[in-house]
Amino acid sequence: MTKEEYFNRFLPPHLQAKDSGQAYAPANIALSKYWGKRDAALNLPMNGSLSISLGALGTHTTVIAIDAPQDMMVLNGKNISPDSAFYRKTQAFIRLFRRGQTPSLLIESSNTIPTAAGLASSASGFAALTLALADLWQLDLDSRILSSFARIGSGSAARSLWHGFVKWQKGEAADGSDSYAMPITSDWQDLHIGLLEIDTAEKSVSSRDGMNHTVATSPLYAPWAACAEADLQTIEEAIANRDFHLLAQTAESNAFAMHASMMAARPALIYLQAESFRQIARIHALRAQGLPLYFTADAGPNLKLLYLAKDEAEVLAAFPHMVAINPFA
DSSP states (O other), X not given: OOXXXXXXXXXXXXXXXXXXXXXXXXXXXXXXXXXXXXXXXXXXXXXXEEEEEEEEEEEEEEEEEEOSSSOEEEETTEEOOTXXXXXXXXXXXXXXXXXXXXXXXXXXXXXXXXXXXXXXXXXXXXXXXXXXXXXXXXXXOOHHHHHHHHHHHOGGGGGTTSSSEEEEOOOOOTXXXXXXXXXXXXXXXXXXXXXXXXXXXXXXXXXXXXHHHHHHHOTTHHHHHHHHHHHHHHHHHHHHHTOHHHHHHHHHHHXXXXXXXXXXXXXXXXXXXXXXXXXXXXXXXXXXXXXXXXXXXXXXXXXXXXXXXXXXXXXXXXXXXXEEEOTTO
């Protein structure tokens, strides 16, 4: 099944547009990672994953119908050239919705998190765009369908439609209809996240290209995928029991396993930088001294710290430039 055929299954024959639509979507970090696809066109994952949102860090998007020969895009206050890869990718995604029926659009997005630096800006970006387009065209669709739409824009965007914990099930259907995310009911106020920025420059290798390379060439990929499924179940149990140590230990081990599969690729793919490893060593040293502090890392050099609310002052003293987040605020 093509992407167009999948969207057409759920969209009405004729779209009824308002003057504008808008939405906000939070960035998310995966505690149990998604890395690798069983279907690249539909962004169907090899394994399920589970994330937690970053609250006010994410993407605000507004879409407005305009009288113009083509779409116009503005990201963080800057006009995006129609020749850019960002423009082409975004327009291709919008085309899946519009079915050739609607006028041109002005798409204005602003990120409260750095773009393309391994901080999940593409996840919040495509999730916010999906919700804004659904608002513009008054689509009365189940959130699971919207999650699967966002997934086609960027895999982890499937998880950015909600705050808090979100599970993305890998699904089994060839058409991807059962591969969507859903929120996990929880108000775990004691669990806090620290965003430790190492380098916010755009990555030299995108997540999409990086995971394709890992799947194709890494001898550690197959065991990683099996490990990820087991970690997902463990983290779900930890959330249900509010077992911080089990959740944080598993998330940290899961991140190490994913990065190990990348480093074993031919040639090696290394997103973590020297400063990333120095800060990881500091985290381990503090934990050895009795501070319950853990980390996770996605496809980039930046670290996300996992700790309890009662320890926030001590964590901030050790990492004064960290951005402290209560995902359930």
